[in-house]
Amino acid sequence: MTVATQPEIKPAGRKIAKPAEVKIALIGNPNSGKTSLFNQLTGLNQKVGNFPGVTVDKKSGFIQLTPSIRAEIIDLPGSYSLYPKSLDERVITDLLHDPASKQSPDLIVVTADASNLKRNLLLFTQLADLQLPAVLALNMVDVAEQEGVKIDVDALQRELGVPVIPMNARKGAGVAALKIVMTQQLTAPQKAFYTVPSDLQPLLQSIKSRFGLSNDYLALQYAHLHKSLKFLKEEDVAWMGEQLESAGFKSNTRQAEETIARYTRINELLLDVVRVEKADKDEKFSNRLDQILTHKVYGYLIFFGLLFLIFQAIFAWASYPMDLIDLGIANLNALIQSNFEGPLINLLTEGVIAGLGGVLIFIPQIAILFAFIAILEETGYMARVTFMMDKVMRKFGLNGKSVVPLISGVACAVPAVMSARTIENWKDRMITIFVTPLMSCSARIPVYTVLIALVVPEVYYFGFLNLQGLVLMALYLIGFVAAVLSAWLLKVILKARERSYFIMEFPTYKMPRWKNVGLTIVEKVKAFVFEAGKIIVAISIILWVLASYGPGDGFERAEQQALVEAQNEGLTQEETEVRIASHQLEVSYAGKFGQAIEPVIKPLGYDWKIGIALLTSFAAREVFVGTMSTIYSIGEEENVTTIKEKLATVKDDNGEPFFSPARSFSLMIFYLFAMQCVSTLAIVRRETKSWAWPAAQLVYMSGLAYVMAFITYQLLR
Amino acid sequence: MFINSLNKERIEVEHKAEKQAVRRSVRDMEIGERGVISSLNDPEMGLKLLEMGCIPGAEIKMNSRAPLGDPITIIVNDYTLSLRLDEAETILLKP
Numbered sequence: 067m068t069v070a071t072q073p074e075i076k077p078a079g080r081k082i083a084k085p086a087e088v089k090i091a092l093i094g095n096p097n098s099g100k101t102s103l104f105n106q107l108t109g110l111n112q113k114v115g116n117f118p119g120v121t122v123d124k125k126s127g128f129i130q131l132t133p134s135i136r137a138e139i140i141d142l143p144g145s146y147s148l149y150p151k152s153l154d155e156r157v158i159t160d161l162l163h164d165p166a167s168k169q170s171p172d173l174i175v176v177t178a179d180a181s182n183l184k185r186n187l188l189l190f191t192q193l194a195d196l197q198l199p200a201v202l203a204l205n206m207v208d209v210a211e212q213e214g215v216k217i218d219v220d221a222l223q224r225e226l227g228v229p230v231i232p233m234n235a236r237k238g239a240g241v242a243a244l245k246i247v248m249t250q251q252l253t254a255p256q257k258a259f260y261t262v263p264s265d266l267q268p269l270l271q272s273i274k275s276r277f278g279l280s281n282d283y284l285a286l287q288y289a290h291l292h293k294s295l296k297f298l299k300e301e302d303v304a305w306m307g308e309q310l311e312s313a314g315f316k317s318n319t320r321q322a323e324e325t326i327a328r329y330t331r332i333n334e335l336l337l338d339v340v341r342v343e344k345a346d347k348d349e350k351f352s353n354r355l356d357q358i359l360t361h362k363v364y365g366y367l368i369f370f371g372l373l374f375l376i377f378q379a380i381f382a383w384a385s386y387p388m389d390l391i392d393l394g395i396a397n398l399n400a401l402i403q404s405n406f407e408g409p410l411i412n413l414l415t416e417g418v419i420a421g422l423g424g425v426l427i428f429i430p431q432i433a434i435l436f437a438f439i440a441i442l443e444e445t446g447y448m449a450r451v452t453f454m455m456d457k458v459m460r461k462f463g464l465n466g467k468s469v470v471p472l473i474s475g476v477a478c479a480v481p482a483v484m485s486a487r488t489i490e491n492w493k494d495r496m497i498t499i500f501v502t503p504l505m506s507c508s509a510r511i512p513v514y515t516v517l518i519a520l521v522v523p524e525v526y527y528f529g530f531l532n533l534q535g536l537v538l539m540a541l542y543l544i545g546f547v548a549a550v551l552s553a554w555l556l557k558v559i560l561k562a563r564e565r566s567y568f569i570m571e572f573p574t575y576k577m578p579r580w581k582n583v584g585l586t587i588v589e590k591v592k593a594f595v596f597e598a599g600k601i602i603v604a605i606s607i608i609l610w611v612l613a614s615y616g617p618g619d620g621f622e623r624a625e626q627q628a629l630v631e632a633q634n635e636g637l638t639q640e641e642t643e644v645r646i647a648s649h650q651l652e653v654s655y656a657g658k659f660g661q662a663i664e665p666v667i668k669p670l671g672y673d674w675k676i677g678i679a680l681l682t683s684f685a686a687r688e689v690f691v692g693t694m695s696t697i698y699s700i701g702e703e704e705n706v707t708t709i710k711e712k713l714a715t716v717k718d719d720n721g722e723p724f725f726s727p728a729r730s731f732s733l734m735i736f737y738l739f740a741m742q743c744v745s746t747l748a749i750v751r752r753e754t755k756s757w758a759w760p761a762a763q764l765v766y767m768s769g770l771a772y773v774m775a776f777i778t779y780q781l782l783r
Numbered sequence: 784m785f786i787n788s789l790n791k792e793r794i795e796v797e798h799k800a801e802k803q804a805v806r807r808s809v810r811d812m813e814i815g816e817r818g819v820i821s822s823l824n825d826p827e828m829g830l831k832l833l834e835m836g837c838i839p840g841a842e843i844k845m846n847s848r849a850p851l852g853d854p855i856t857i858i859v860n861d862y863t864l865s866l867r868l869d870e871a872e873t874i875l876l877k878p
Contacts, residue, residue: 322829342861453854456867457852569864571864
């Protein structure tokens, strides 16, 4: 591929004190290959941070352009114009328009999809009118050529007045040329694409003098966007309001006129640049594929088949590496414990390392789910999922894309909540994140299986319908219904911060770029381990301390008592240790907590022993089974059948079995609804960038759990 | 008298039909049908549609419907755009 000469570049020899570190912003339409270019430029040298004051992730990376020039590349959210339609897009105008910002870029690289040049140039002409030094990265030139669209790059360069680099960001072609252009001292483009109407000049003059601006179009942008620009002071916004009022400035009409004028201009300039050989693109490969993939019957069959595959993968395949992590942590702890002793060693092994294990255990599921999601996004299939599911999901305040988090939530809410990131609309995304943990995740299965085995007889209907299986399925269904109804409720309560549109480009099918898939997996795993991980480890340690220590000399006395009992009953060494653990848990802080909340959970049918399990379950729900084993002196090594048999012998005050159907179902319902997962709360905080959402989830779900378990117990007792 | 009222009725019916033809929107298009955008009748959503290339005078083609009838895809400016029916309704066509 040849790079056209760059007529508008001033010779690099012109020595202006060039900063050793330059800021380069990537900006472009969604699907214009911006992310691919970012990945090509920065590779693994990426970090995710925050834009000041907003919940949008700021992806940036560093590259060494020349031995003396280091560049920070900032990946800005995809946008169709400089008039933001979503909160994410506001980041762009906040960054570009703030004269005092330290973030403002020295150069912008505008990515444009060559097969869709007209629409991609709209944003470019707006940026050019701001007179920011810019380069146009003309992406997917090969795709355009296959479709019969030939672009004369030299002519385009002449028309636009900035360097145009034809490239294929997927294959990496043109990246080297782009890097060379980036090192050159580019001047601001001199061509204007839109002339601000002369009747606005008085208004623009006063805006320019108040804010010290020199560019007409920037002043016009201030006028349109004054309410959304974060850096404007309150009095400036008020002043602007008055000015616009007295000038009779109609934002909507002016914007519409501007957009139409720009398109007219773009159409003119493209006349000499683009030659379309095949007029009708009806027979396009994507369209033919869509006839199957969005078909009334096959479309849904294929989609649910895919969902099943993803579900299988995070449910079954992930269990192998997860078991390995489990085993590794257990072996490491055993190794340390056999060589060292003391309370600090216990803190290290059972507190810190076990907590770390609780973080690492999620990595296989996150990696597998995001491998699938990245492929679905990359190929363009995700847009079809939204397209097919939108009508149904919209009724409940969800989005077509909510299907993936909801289904993934059946395996584990943590990767599922992270996958809601693909939903652009703020309200839809929040609702999806909020209701996803109501789906019964795999950590609830041990609780369900033990309790079902305890109270549901193993009978078969019609020879194959297992009653226990039916009850399990009913629990999953209740979770799903609760999620959907809660979504509907939230849709009514939650005020939208932005209008929800479905208007979006329907991308053509493409082969996935494996580099992008790989980088997505790395990014998600890092985000989880480093941001949610620390909260999870901290809370695991707190829970471990609560269960391992008690007030006063309670622990020694508990041990003495257990030893006396062991002597009287003639227990073996192993049984004695189990008995000690049981008595010690009883007098620990966790035990005290269980006893303290007993009056509150009594109406649900629970005693203080279950209270302890409710607390320890916060580390992860499956801990319920372990805690029950400890407190009823069952021992750790036993399987579900023995646990079930032991639990069945537990009697209440009246000599009846303690785990009656009423109590067991009440417990199952409690575990179904309750938010008892630190990892989920931590990841929700990370994804929503606020403690308000996880707190609301904790209160709502636990409140719902309490009410539903109460109803269940009172009805069945 | 009778003929007169019948006539009047017919005129009214014709008038109605004409009115409906004028107000035809992308929502009413058949798959494969082509049309030309005359105007956008929701000012705020109109801005979004304009940015996406739905400019008055632009040619538009109904491409497909989702399996449940909503949303739809249209071809405008040589690319495929998906939108909901109530959004398509705001794009009015030239008669």
